[in-house]
Amino acid sequence: MTPRSTRILGKSLVVTAIAVVATFGLSFTARVALQMPIDWLSWVECALIPILIGLPVSAYIFNQSETIQDTCDKLEKSHTALKEAHDRLTFVTSHDQMTGLLSRGEFIARMDRRRDEGEYDTLLLIDPDHFSSVNDEHGHSKGDETLLRIAKALIYTTRPGDSIGRLGGEEFGVLLRDVRKERAITIAENIRRHIEGFPRIKGQQNGVKVTVSIGGAEISRDGDPQDVLRVAGRCLFDAKQRGRNRVSFDHQSFRSQGLVSEARSR
Structure with a gap:
């Protein structure tokens, strides 16, 4: 029974x-x-x-x-x-499958939030320096390891309420919630120094030294995400042009989008 x-x-x-x-x-x-x-x-x-x-x-x-x-x-x-x-x-x-960070679409959707009067967010675009040479000289596995290290560093150096995304390829984005430019520069420098202090990734010859260039832009109450991305992209290009491994919130000229894309691949 x-x-x-x-x-x-x-x-x-x-x-x-x-x-x-x-x-x-x-x-x-x-x-x-x-x-x-x-x-x-x-x-x-x-x-x-x-x-x-x-x-x-x-x-x-x-x-x-x-x-x-x-x-x-x-x-x-x-x-x-x-x-x-x-x-x-x-x-x-x-979410991005490799890093677990937000996908580009989800990240941009979070950028497009409603803000109160006088409230600002700040966008950081983070791009590893000479990343194409890492893949070419040490293989894609070392390139993936580099991206994972950067992703972990961004999680470690930002607040729980901030948003972190992989925007495509080797480019990352950080949305600093309710943070103005002055404080954002300090946070961006902390990120840059933290990544610069990484031990070399074991590879051929002397291994891989990881550094990043960072461009930033404030997002006002009515800021359009695509416009902010373009401004931050120009600042990122400026950081690349001025020697890499640095932070820029001021682009010197409005260069074409093609040059910006070229700079991101370096």
């Missing part, structure tokens, strides 16, 4: 026993009150009728109850599994 059958039978017997006792009590009380005789047939009726009716009815009810409970449990498990799958899918679509 299965545990389910045992539970159903046990509950049914308890209910039937209660029904038998109740039937005896009501029937015999009524017969005494009406001065009717209590014969053997009265005993048989009071015992058999509750058993013949109550036992199968209660068994059916408890069986249906168990079935409904099993269905509810399965639905709950299915709902939990579906929610976990949805959460995994949401994470995959909004």
Whole structure:
């Protein structure tokens, strides 16, 4: 006998026993009150009728109850599994698979938040220096290791409320929430120095020395994310032009987007 059958039978017997006792009590009380005789047939009726009716009815009810409970449990498990799958899918679509940072689309969506009057965020664009030579001379595995080190450094040197994303290839973005330019420069310098202090990544010959260039731009209340990205990109290009491994929040000229893209690949 299965545990389910045992539970159903046990509950049914308890209910039937209660029904038998109740039937005896009501029937015999009524017969005494009406001065009717209590014969053997009265005993048989009071015992058999509750058993013949109550036992199968209660068994059916408890069986249906168990079935409904099993269905509810399965639905709950299915709902939990579906929610976990949805959460995994949401994470995959909004995060970079290699670094675990935000994807470009999710990062830009967070840039486009509503800000109060006088509230500013600041965008940092971080790009490793001479990254193409790392891949060419030491292999893509060392390039991936470089990107993972930078990602961990960004997590370590920023606040929990800031947003960090991999914007494509080797470029990273940091959204400093409610931070103006002056403080953002200090944070950017901390990031640059922290990464500059990394031990060399083991590779061919002397290994890989990791440094980054950083460009930044403030985001005002009505700032357009694409415009801010362009300004920060020009500042990043300026940092590259002035020798790399430095922070820039002021671009000297509005160069073409093609030159900016070229600088990011260096």
